[in-house]
Amino acid sequence: MTMPDIQPTVLVLTALPLEYAAxxxxxxxxxxxxxRDGTRVETGRLPGTSWHVALAELGMGAERAGVLTTQLIDWLRPEAALFVGVAGSLKADVGIGDVVVGTQVYGIHGGKQTPEGFLVRPKALPGSHALEQAARSAVRDMPGVRAHFMPIATGEVVLADAGSGIARFVRRNYNDAGAIEMEGSGVLQAAHLNGRLNALVIRGISDRADAGKHAADASGSQRRAAEQAAAVTVAVLHRHRPRKGAGDSAEAPRGAAYGGDHIDFRGGTFHGPVTGKSGEAPPNPHSHTH
Known part of the structure; x- marks a missing residue:
């Protein structure tokens, strides 16, 4: 049987509705x-590129993001994944409306509590070199975007007090981080465990992770930051090309190797645990549980 053409897919992940909308x-x-487990994506075409985009809104938190990203990778077999959204600045020269591209992402809560105090056990996951290079190339032609390439800190906390203990902890132990957010480490961990998946975190700065966060958000800074991050993401995908022969080479048989969960976006035919608009999953006696 002839394999259907498999369209190169990029998974674009967000946490908040306004990030998704951007x-x-x-x-x-x-x-x-x-x-079949209820997670929803919108698939569509990114004009001017070979990419089909699968867009998902995951909600907040690194653990949730990691679990759902793993599910989506297993289902959709993307070639790349980008987490796109807003973040708080950790540096004086990283301003509201700027974009931070994560050269690596720190999970800030790893460590060991001892009688002598909390001993940090840093966990750092690098972003994709190829996607980072595409981002560096793209922003050179985006005069309306001020971009920074630096680490991003991920923590299960909304930081709204620059003088708090957690803020001092981050500055002391992750001093080169330019922004703080809540999902990036989960997404990169899922991509890392998958093996060959390129992944990158792109964050627009909506506040300064201080007491002015609420006022900044109320001023429309979140929407602006989300739109800037989305613009950089689109520019990255115009620069970053799918792997050569993604539709008919070594990447193409991945669906067959994983039990036939391949996707033909052009024909609208989905093989594997996927539902159509009716919401009814086709029978798949060989499918596995996520």
């Missing part, structure tokens, strides 16, 4: 798909 505005011919 990316969604760039995606055409959208169609909603539902995983």
């Amino acid at each position: 990316v969604r505005a760039h995606v055409e011919e959208r169609e909603e798909r539902v995983h």
Whole structure:
């Protein structure tokens, strides 16, 4: 049997509705798909590129993001994954409206509590070199974007007090981090465990992770930051090309190797645990549980 053409897919992940909306505005011919466990994505075309985008809104938190990213990778077999959204600045020269591209992401809560105090056990996950290079190239032609390439800190905390203990902890132990957010480490961990998946975290700065956070958010800074991050993401995907022969080479048989969970976006035919618009999953006696 002839394998269908498999379209190169990029998974674009967000946590908040306004982040999702900022990316969604760039995606055409959208169609909603539902995983058998209920997770929803919109798939569509990114004009001017070979990419099909699968866009998901995961909610907040690194653990949740990691679990759902793993599920989506296993389902959709993307070639790349980007987590796109807003973050708080940790540096004086990283301003509201700037974009931070994560050269690596720190999970800040790893460590050991001892009688002598808390001993930090840093965990750092690098972003994709190829995607980072595409981002560096893209922002050179974006005069309206001020971009920074630096580490990003991920913590299960909304930081709204620059003088707090957690703020001092981050400055002391992750001093080169330019921004703090809540999901990046979970996404990169899922991509890392997958093996060959390129992944990158792109964050627009919506506040300074201090007491002015609420006022900044109320001023519309979150929406602006999300739109800037989405614009950089789209520019990255215009620069970053799918792997050579993604539709008919070594990447193409991945669906067959994993039990036939391949996707033909052009024909609208989904093989594996995928539901159509009716919301009813086709029978798949060989499918596995996520």
